[in-house]
Amino acid sequence: MAEEDARPDPLGLVAGGEGTITGTVVCAAAIAYAGGHTDSVWELSGVILGTVVVYWVAHLHAVTLGSSLTHRHHPLAAFQHALRETWPIIGASVVPLAVLLVTSLLGAELRTAAWAALIATIALLTAYSYIAGARGGLDTGGRIASAAAGLGLGLLVVLLKVGLH
Secondary structure, eight states, X not given: OOGGGXXXXXXXTTTOTHHHHHHHHHHHHHHHHHTTXXXXXXXXXXXXXXXXXXXXXXXXXXXXXXXXXXXXXXXHHHHHHHHHHHHHHHHTTHHHHHHHHHHHHTTOOHHHHHHHHHHHHHHHHHHHHHHHXXXXXXXXXXXXXXXXXXXXXXXXXXXXXXXXX
């Protein structure tokens, strides 16, 4: 197994970069929309997974084509590269889905479980943004500003949810 394939973070939640952020936002948007239009936590979970998978396949296709066209990579090599690069989009759905399912299993109603999962995505976006600032060498103020940008993105999704319902 190649060193780049043996990542200690198989879901890409820590080292996933763009895919982790994108997957988290897609997951949050699916929760925001479908949270008020589904009848069960299982149906909402299916909508979240379905949305994330469709988005991942589209991104996988785009990265594969981009790698082939821009870098003249063989399509198979481009596809393998794209799998590694885009996998975190799928991995990003694990935590919000776990929050949704656990809160539901603990007795929360669907609406409450959906809000808990949405809040988890906002916390993740805030934390990822803070970590990115820290890894980028920002001072405390810069890290907080970076975290505030992630929080702002999450709050945009909340505005979407409130506007839809």
